[in-house]
Amino acid sequence: MHSHFLTRASWGFLIFLIYLFLLAPIIVVVIISFDTRPYLAFPPEHLSLRSYALVLQNATFVHSFGVSLAVGMVVAALALIAGTLASLALVRHQFRLRNAAAFTFITPLLVPHIVLAVGVLLALATLDLIDTYTGIIVAHVGITIPYVIRTVSMSLEAVDIRVEEAARVHGATSLTTFRRITLPLILPGVISGAVVAFLISFDEAVISLFIVNTHVRTLPVAIFNYLEFKTDPQVAALSVILILISLILVVVIERAIGLRRVLR
C-alpha cells in the first residue's frame, strides 16, 4: 500500500515536470513582459507595464497586427465556405471519386510548409503577387481548408441522419433541411473550423516569411524579423497579447465543440 502511494506520487510529479517544461516558454514570456528594463534580463527587478506601452506605440507591430487580423478573417471566411461545402459532399453523398476527393483535400497537410512556401513564392512571383494581400490570402486558404473539413465532417457524422430524413419526408427541400436542421446541428463544428482556420492563418510564419515584405508584413513575420536582431521585453509583451488572443479562441473552441471531443 505504501509503495503504491509512492509510485502514484512520483508519477504525478513526473507529469507535473513535463507540464512545466511544456509551458515554460509561455510562463517565462509572461514574467519577462512585466520587466522594467529595456533589455532581456532575469530575474526581473521591478515590475511595470512599460513594455506593453512600447508595443502599442510601435508602428510596425501595430500595422502588422492589423494585417494579420484582416488576412486571418478573410482566410477563415473563405476556408469555411469551401470547407463546409466540401464536407457536405464528402459525408452526405456517395460518389465514385469520393476517396480521391477526400485525399485531395488533405494533401496540403502532407507536404512540409517550407516546400509549399518555395512553391507559393515561385507561383506568386510569376503572377506578380509577392507582398500583396491576394498572395498571402491565397497561400493561407489552402493550408486551412483541411482543418475546416475535419471539424465540420466530424460534426456532420455525429448528426443523426434520421432527423434530416424526417424533415425531407415532411416536404422540406434539401436547402431548407440544411438551413433549418443540419446547419444549427453542425454549428459548433462550423464555428470551431472558422476559429481554427483564423488561428492557423494568424500564427502562420513559414509561408508568410517567404512571400511578404514590408507591405503586408504579418505579425509573426514582424516578430521573426525583430528577433533576428533584438530580444528585448517588448516582444514578450506582444507575445503575451498574442497568447491571450489564442487563449480566448481556445475557450471558444472548447465551448463550441469541446476540446475533449476534438481530442478523441
Add this chain to the structure above:
Amino acid sequence: MSVAAIADQAPPHISRSDRPLVALLLLPGLAAIAVTFLLPLLWLVRISFSDAAPGIVTGGSGTLVNYVKIVTDPFYWRIAWNTILLAAVVCVLATTISYPVALFLARTNSRWRGVLAALAIAPLLTSTVVRTYGWMVILSDQGVINGSLLWLGIIDAPFRLANNFTAAVIALTEILMPYAILAMLSGLGRLNSELEGAAALLGANRWKIFSRIILPLSLPGIATGALLVFVLCISSFVTPRLMGGGRVFVFGTEIYSDATATLDWTRAAALSILLLVLFSCVIFIYQRIMKSIEL
C-alpha cells in the same frame, strides 16, 4: 430483410444520382487546393529543373544542373546529416517525454482532465515564433537559467546555452510535443479500464499490465506521434534559425536563405524537392512500421 442485411447496406440517406450537386459542393474547395497547392508544387518542380537567373522564374531550359551541383557538394551532404540528426534526436526526446502525458490524459478520471488536456495542446495554438522567443529568453546569456544562476552566485560567467544545436533541440522538442501528445491520445482511445481490470483479475501485476496491454495498444499512437514530430522537424526552419543564431545549418535554413537572401530560386526549388524526397522516404518507413505493428 434481416437486421444484419440492413446494416450491410449503404446508409439510406446517401443518394446516388446527384452528381451536379456533388460537383458544385466540391468545386470551391478543389479550386482552392488547385490554386494554393497543386499549382505551386508544379511550379516548384519546373523551376527545380530550370537554369533561370537568380530572382527570375521565367526562361531557362530543362536541366539537371541544380541537382548535380547540390549532390556533388559536400556542404549539402553535411546539411542533410544535420537535418536528419536534429529530427532524430528531437523525435526520440519529444516522443519519450510526451508518452507519460498522453497516457495520463487517456487514463485519468479527474474532473480536470479537460483543462489538463487543453493545457497540453494549447501551446499548439500559439505561434511558433512566440514559443521560440520564450526559449531564447530561457537559454540566452542573460536569460532565465543563466540569470538565475548568476543572481544566486552559483556561476560567475554565463553558460553558452543559446545559439547552438542543443538550443535548437530543446526548443523544437517542446514546440513539437503537443503534436505527439495529440497523436498518441487519439491512438490511446482504444485503451479501456475493463481490459486492464480483466488482466488484474487474472493475476497480472502492474508491470505486466503495462507491457502486455497498455504499451502494445499505444504503439500505433506512438508511431504516429513520432512520425509527426520527425516530419515537422526535418522541415522546420523558424526555430533552428532563431535558436541556432545562424550556426545551425539544416535544409530549412538553407532553403530560406536561398529563397529570400541570395535569391537563388532554382537551388531553393531543387533543395525543396530533395527535402520532399526525404519526407516521402520517412512516410514509407512509417507505413512499413505501422503494418508490422498492426499484424
